[in-house]
Amino acid sequence: MSNNNLVLSMHHVGVAYRRKKGIFGDIFWALKDVSLSLHHGETLGVIGRNGAGKSTLLRLIASIIKPDKGEIIHTQGYQASLLTLQLGFVPYLTGRENAILSGMLLGLRKKEIMAKLDAIIEFSELGEFIDQPIVTYSSGMAARLGFSVAFQADPDIFLIDEVLGVGDAEFIKKSTTVMQQKIKTNKTVVFVSHNAALVNQLCDRVVWIEEGITKAEGKPKEIIAMYDDYLRNHAKTD
């Protein structure tokens, strides 16, 4: 892939957290040395075990935090956002008001979210309930609305942490399907998961992170094979 469609690149990035412990606290490196590149239109998978630093990595890409070492180069004009469900929902407001508020928190202008409102209401299947306060919603209804808003927020770079679909069985199917379709199109996506099969199916390229360090980067099949080997060996030694 050529460098001119590079959306973002990371070079030896590390993130340290200060843990409160006693008086002095100690430093904990959530990410130690991560390098990767993200190109326009591709789906980059990030695999690794729990605690490998995947969520911290997504927060770096979303510009929520900055690294303590290394460098992240963002190509101007690309906005990366986490797929966040029910962000900023306020129980006493109606579904419609929450959709507008959540959409704006996710980075949309008011005009944009207003234009997408009909699509959100339709996809969420809430019908008349959209003008009811969401305290009256079942958890499934709130999940449907949350997904519909987040999906419509549609940033330049979609950052997805594990969850593709939500809600009751039927809506999980529907939401997973549209999400997978979106991932497969020319959308730039970073998909974090420990579900190797799903990563293999959805991603163009995969980065494997272990204990805060990039272990390998490359074609999904190869990387996942290495990852599986590693897991098997680890299971033995454990």
Next chain:
Amino acid sequence: MKINTFEQIMRYTDLILYKTYADLRAETERTYLGFLWWIFEPVMYMSVFFVVFSIFMGHKTDNFVPFLLVGLTIWQWMKSCLSHGSESILGYRGLMQYVSLPKVIFPIILILTDTVKFIFIFTLLLGFLWLSGFSITQSYLALPILLIVELLFTTAITLFLAAIIPFFPDLRFVVENVLTAIFFGSGIFFSVSSIPPQYHFYFYLNPMANLIEDFRNVLMYNIFPDWHSLLVIGIISILGIWFSVYLISRFEYIYPRITA
């Protein structure tokens, strides 16, 4: 990449206004009486002072009740903005984990929310004053300027505290107590003439004491405010806002990392 914070605030005006509206509406939806509480609550609060000072302590003459109510209303506006707004960056830590937003918008939202409520109370106060025989005078012309200066002052300290409280959450308790101390020293219950002249200088070092006196002069005695002190407060406040906005933008990416 350098981001101009004031430009950022403009970009997020829509969000700030909508979130303010949403918070206000959520507050009215939460109770049976809804927005009437914005009126009942301060009325109840002020009634306590009325009963204590006007009835028990017998301040029946010399317009003590309007004198007191002007002071309390002006004070409460600043106080509610400050106590809510100063905790806002800390309070929105959860949200910050998911989206990259300029953190300065959180205290601004809370200042706006409390200012909208203040507008109701202030209108009520004006009504009360007119019914008690005070009338609209020439000096009312200074009212917008007074309101703007108090808003600037309130914004400056609220933003400053909002910027540092995430690092020192314990400060919140200090702030509450300091506020109570200043509350008694701002001349809400007394006028400057009742304290010995050698202390006047110190009394007027407190911006709230100046503002409260100015509001009383305008609303009750048809006296224009002391422009000199207003100008000083205004300039210091603007510098304070500038500095606090700078501080907040400096820590933009640090706040989401603070784990309490």
